[in-house]
Amino acid sequence: MLNSIVIMLGVGVLVGILGAILGIGGGMIITPVLTLGMGLDIKYAIGASLIAVIATSSGATIAYLRDNVLNLRVAMFLEIATSVGAIVGALLTGVLNPIFLYILFGFLLFFSGANMVRKLWGKNSDQITHTDDKIAKDLRLNGSYYDKNLHKEIDYGVTNVPTGFGIMFGAGVASGLLGIGSGAFKVIAMDTFMKMPLKPSSSTSNLMMGVTAAASATIYFFNGSILPQIAVPLALGIIVGAAIGSRVMQIMPTRLMRIIFIPILLYLGLQMILKGFGVTI
Helix, strand or coil: HHHHHHHHHHHHHHHHHHHHCCCCCCHHHHHHHHHHHHCCHHHHHHHHHHHHHHHHHHHHHHHHHCCCCCHHHHHHHHHHHHHHHHHHHHHCCCCCCHHHHHHHHHHHHHHHHHHHHHHCCCCCCCCCCCCHHHHHHHHCCCCEEECCCEEEEECCCCHHHHHHHHHHHHHHHHHHHHCCCCHHHHHHHHHCCCCCEEEEEHHHHHHHHHHHHHHHHHHHCCCCCCCHHHHHHHHHHHHHHHHHHHHHHHHHCHHHHHHHHHHHHHHHHHHHHHHCCCCCC
């Protein structure tokens, strides 16, 4: 029992650091670790990962809010779509076969890995855009932040607001179905479609995924899918890790973290897909 608690604390710290830096929460790692590594039923793994996502969001958002890196207005606006989607997704878990969850989760991991490859190889992937998008201007979604790596203030514009809003609804559905913060989708929506810089996209995703996961966790709590002996040590470790990761993210490029994280995502994605088809390697 003590060994399991220590392992969960250690995994939580690691997940918190990576999740805070990449803006993908930690549920994408927690669920495969619990199901593949510890043999936990996916229903309980999803419940624990939802708590992990909330812990990652809480630990990282404090630092991002203090340093004014995240875009609070964008987060609150887009959270309308993700919260509704999360409730819809969580309700669908009672009618979907767990095999579908494994396969869908695996493809989601592959999709996230492909997006990180694009960011790694893409030219001018962090180019800042300045737009006159009417919706963004009316809602005052444009923002600025101080980049501690570049040592300068960066102003940026937001565009394609309706597209981002639609993608956020899909991200919420994925969160409810898979027990994750679906941070990869959120970062993609903001960074790729809404043309926000990567650092504000990542930090804003951290805030949003906590709210989204909380909406889903309510349903999982009442159906008994959250086990305190798993969720509590994970959450404690993640809060510490997220506090560290939120500081590291602001002073270093994310390139090295992407290089490390891409093979992890692809490997876990393959494992989950094979498990969905009844194959264990």
